[in-house]
Amino acid sequence: MxxxxxxxxxxxxxxxxxxxxxxxxxxxxxxxxxxxxxxxxxxxxxxxxxxxxxxxxxxxxxxxxxxxxxxxxxxxxxxxxxxxxxxxxxxxxxxxxxxxxxxxxxxxxxxxxxxxxxxxxxxxxxxxxxxxxxxxxxxxxxxxxxxxxxxxxxxxxxxxxxxxxxxxxxxxxxxxxxxxxxxxxxxxxxxxxxxxxxxxxxxxxxxxxxxxxxxxSLLNRIEWGDRSIGVITSGVAYQYAREALGDVSYLKLGMVYPLPRKLIARFAKEVETLYVIEELEPFIEDQVRKMGIKVIGKELFPVVGELSARLISERVLGKKKELMDPPLEQLPVRPPVMCPGCPHRAVFYVLKKLRFTVNGDIGCYTLGALPPARAMDTCLCMGASVGMAHGMEKARGADFRKKTVAVIGDSTFIHSGITPLIDLVYNKGNSTVIILDNSITAMTGHQHNPSTGYTIKGEPTIAVDLVKLAEAVGVKRVRLVDPFELKELEKILKEETQADGPSVIIAKRPCALLKQVKFGPQVTVDRSKCKYCKACMVLGCPAISDTGDGIKVDEALCVGCGLCIELCRFGAFVKKAGEKSGGA
Amino acid sequence: MIVGVGGQGTLLASRVLGSVGMREGCDVKVSEIHGMSQRGGSVVTYVKMGGKVHSPVIEEGEAHIVLAFEKLEALRWIRYLRPDGRIILNSQRIDPLPVILGESRYPDGVIREIKKRCPNVQVADALETARKCGNPKTMNVVLIGLLARSTRIKKETWLKALRDVIPERLLEVNLKAFEEGYNYSLV
Missing domain, CATH: 3.40.50.970 (Thiamin diphosphate (ThDP)-binding fold, Pyr/PP domains)
Incomplete structure (x- = not known):
């Protein structure tokens, strides 16, 4: 089948x-x-x-x-x-x-x-x-x-x-x-x-x-065609090359390490011009050159980004394709955004307000680096935020540290945030680490992790208690907060960054895309109360837009999370009475 | 080529098309991008079928058909269409975040600009049709219905492909959406 x-x-x-x-x-x-x-x-x-x-x-x-x-x-x-x-x-x-x-x-x-x-x-x-x-x-x-x-x-x-x-x-x-x-x-x-x-x-x-x-091995095979061009290639680059060059000769490598040296030498001898077509580094090319074989490779093809059939056709055959006119004006870009109802939005809103230096990490929340929040200063690799915040303190001292945090997701924290937290405690650091606990590994498509209480097969299991974990490694100041309580979150952030000794703040609220998350009725704008101050635009919620003469909530997108209600000083956002829940 | 905004159901549509290709005895490749771009970003899925498909990717000037779930995205990707290609377009407008924030402007006359470059455009309010069917999320299947009508592939094959891909509990509303798309009267 x-x-x-x-x-x-x-x-x-x-x-x-x-x-x-x-x-x-x-x-x-x-x-x-x-x-x-x-x-x-x-x-x-x-x-x-x-x-x-x-x-x-x-x-x-x-x-x-x-x-x-x-x-x-x-x-x-x-x-x-x-x-x-x-x-x-x-x-x-x-x-x-x-x-x-x-x-x-x-x-x-x-x-x-x-x-x-x-x-x-x-x-x-x-x-x-x-x-x-x-x-x-x-x-x-x-x-x-x-x-x-x-x-x-x-x-x-x-x-x-x-x-x-x-x-x-x-x-x-x-x-x-x-x-x-x-x-x-x-x-x-x-x-x-x-x-x-x-x-x-x-x-x-x-x-x-x-x-x-x-x-x-049959993993490596020669496909003979026109012998004026011979191509050594592998993986998806082989598919691009076949599409671009058609019936030339190919040595398609299924095993890229170690290379079949005799096969390569035989192939090279029987073709007029030899190319190595591979994405990223000249991994095969360098080894072929070292064998003393003349070959064309990265002088034609980039080491940056993906290859394509068109690029190969242009560079090898010199063929250019006629294309239609580009759109007249620069079209607005459409970057990925935090979803409506996302708990991370609240944290980045407050971090932006406080103008903190934010060491970020890998996950959906890396989107906090983009406008409108732009509330992230660094993002390096899984778990880096914690050690980097500590390093910043050691470089610039207490005043700087009091306006610096690390922000890391629950799964990323367990992946590689625990060891730097211990490092921070052990080496007398004073940094504040915010764990964004949305109870799932979200960016990769909702996988369970040791903090969710379920295995990959959905069986219940023991969940890591992040509060007890932080306490056990020696963090005396561990705070738990719902990030949608904006005032409380801001207060805790100020207290913990000012305090001496390491702090862990666990901002706990589930990912808005989880099935069990229900927010209640959608939100609408009470035009009589709205002062059109646009403070809500700083949230970067895709459901809230500025129509030019007022603020509007998009019915198709609002999930009814109510973060805007929490934010607005004039009470202009209100829940629609008696309506069904907003759909995520 | 299927273009749209993350969350609009482009992946499901591409899987239906892939299944249609397989049932027609074609070689098929469907190329998706998962991960970050799915969070409300611009998304594109390639569906290729024929005798033998090598590259899983469609490049500029190659697509016979662009199935566009949002009009700005149709314009953004229009150069991927062949000169004799056609566009099936959902007239919906979804503002990207820079437009929401007032940093950029959603261009005027998007459909006009598309028609200037491509004479063969079918525009439908697939979202409204999907709503009438009882679930706005079936917009993708309305568009598939519209596409199905204009191909030489038997309707029965499309219905089988829908059954291949869509879970039982959502089948009824989606089959209705397909029929509505198949019988949509274009202005």
């Missing part, structure tokens, strides 16, 4: 058909749907781990214990998981271990566009790269096979366009995989210097074998 699957769903299907029984991940666009799809299979234990490092460690434990395990993350997540990754290359595996990593060229939903192929080379772990959903499934199955054949974890690299494109996949049966026997073997699994030295040697022997395999 054929189905139209997302690349991510096809990765999950590949793991299912391979008989995998353990799946771990921390959600991150564009990788999230892999583990969401895995969790739908009853046969597979799945979890949202606290972060990618933990996810990989859980998967490694499962592999050592004899199961086939898959661990998924976005590209920057691999940075977090890099510590176990490099040493896993030494230990190797027992049951097959596959690590799916999704890069985001063009940064559709990321803070950088790093190229994770370098991790494969740095850690010396083979990496496969599919170019459509069928290959996603097939390559994951091949990855499990290779993992066990060569005793190594295997990376499968996706990019956004592969992960988030649907294409046809032929479904297969699930393999009846039996747990491998677990045998205590400290020489293999305990990595201390004496053992690790031996294992490093083993790793190099293994790499030599995998290089030979690469030259013979």
């Amino acid at each position: 054929k189905m139209l699957l997302l690349g991510n769903e096809a990765v999950a299907r590949g793991a299912y058909e391979s008989g995998a029984t353990v799946a771990t991940a921390y959600p991150g666009t564009p990788s999230t749907e892999i583990t969401e799809a895995l969790a739908r299979y009853e046969e597979i234990y799945s979890e949202w781990s606290t972060n990618e490092k933990v996810a990989l460690e859980v998967a490694a434990g499962a592999s050592f214990a004899g199961a086939r395990a898959i661990c998924s993350m976005k590209h920057v997540g691999l940075n977090v998981a890099a510590d176990p990754l490099f040493t896993l290359a030494y230990t190797g595996v027992n049951g097959g271990l596959v690590i799916a990593v999704a890069d985001d060229p063009g940064m559709h939903s990321s803070q950088n566009e790093q190229d994770s192929r370098f991790y494969a080379r740095a850690a010396r772990i083979p990496m496969l790269e599919p170019s459509d959903s069928q290959e996603c499934k097939d390559f994951v199955k091949e990855a499990f096979y290779l993992s066990e054949k060569f005793d190594t974890p295997v990376l499968v690299r996706l990019t956004t366009r592969v992960a988030h494109s649907r294409s046809m996949v032929e479904l297969g049966e699930r393999e009846d995989y039996r747990l491998k026997e677990y045998v205590k073997d400290e020489g293999k699994y305990v990595m201390m210097p004496a053992m690790a030295r031996k294992r490093h040697g083993e790793l190099e022997k293994r790499m030599a074998k995998i290089r030979e395999f690469a030259d013979e």
Whole structure:
């Protein structure tokens, strides 16, 4: 049977058909749907781990214990998981271990566009790269096979366009995989210097074998066509190249590390002009050049952003396409916005009012950096806000600190905000950390996390108590507030930033998109009370607009959260009497 | 190519089209973008079908049809249309935040500007039609109905595709919306 699957769903299907029984991940666009799809299979234990490092460690434990395990993350997540990754290359595996990593060229939903192929080379772990959903499934199955054949974890690299494109996949049966026997073997699994030295040697022997395999594997294939142009490519870049250049010759690499050197040399010899077409860094190109082969690559193609068929056609064939006139005037941009009813809006409204320096973090609330709030000064990586606020205090002293905060979501705090909070306490910091607890991992599409009280499969579990957690690490001043109580929030913010010693403020209110959130009737404007002072426009609520002669609430968008009622000094916003709840 | 504003139901529409393509025996690729842009931002989904589809992405000057859920978005993405392409447009206006904040202006005569560049435009008030069906969120399916009528693909295939994608409890209202779109009288 054929189905139209997302690349991510096809990765999950590949793991299912391979008989995998353990799946771990921390959600991150564009990788999230892999583990969401895995969790739908009853046969597979799945979890949202606290972060990618933990996810990989859980998967490694499962592999050592004899199961086939898959661990998924976005590209920057691999940075977090890099510590176990490099040493896993030494230990190797027992049951097959596959690590799916999704890069985001063009940064559709990321803070950088790093190229994770370098991790494969740095850690010396083979990496496969599919170019459509069928290959996603097939390559994951091949990855499990290779993992066990060569005793190594295997990376499968996706990019956004592969992960988030649907294409046809032929479904297969699930393999009846039996747990491998677990045998205590400290020489293999305990990595201390004496053992690790031996294992490093083993790793190099293994790499030599995998290089030979690469030259013979069907993962890498030559498609002969017109030999005046030869293209070495992989992943979605292969699809762009095929579309742009048609029937020329291709060496399509399914395995991007290690490279099939003999195959490359043979291909290069038989074509007139050789191109390497790859997104982001010249990863393949540099290695081909090092082989002494003349090749055209990044002198034609950018290292920034995504490639496209048009770009390839222009740069290789010199073809320009006639396009219709652009729109006459500059059209207004349509950036993403916080939803109507979003609890974060209240916090950023107050932070803007107080003119604080705000160290931000990764989540929906990063939108607090955009107009109208523009209430965020920094955003670096998961969990960075807390350490950065502490660093700012150490650099600029108490006066500056008294107008500086860290802002971090509940899931991000658990991912990597706890260790910097301990650092702050231990090193006598005085910073204020605001945890925006909206009871869900929102940006990636509503995943549960350790603070929500539910597992990935929706089963009730123990929820982390953020108040007790903060107290337990030594924070004496922990405050809990509903961010929609604007005056109370402002008062607490002033008190805690002024106070000596570290503070944690937990701004608790659920994401407005959660099903259980009901606000009651929608809001309307009482024109007799509205002074048209436009103070409410600072909220940046998509439902409130300035019509030119007054303020209007959009019926289609208002969810009835009432934040504007709380804000307006003149009582101009009122709930519609007796009407049904606003629809989210 | 489906263009609109995050939250308008473009993803579901693209999945229906993908299913139609599969049922017609085509190779199909549907490219979505998840994540940040979904929060009320400008969103675009590509649906490609044919003998063999390589790139999952539609580029400028390539789309045969643009299904636009909002008129400013139709104008924003119009260069992706082929010279002989056509637009099926929901006449709805949704103000982007910079317009709401008074920092930019929603341009006048958007539909006129679209018609200047593309002679083949069908404009419908799909939102109003969806409301009359009993659920404004079925606006996307009204537009699919409008699209279905102007293709050579059998109506039955479209109905099967809707059943493939839409959950049982929402099927009735969506089938009604499809019929309304299919029979929509254009001015």
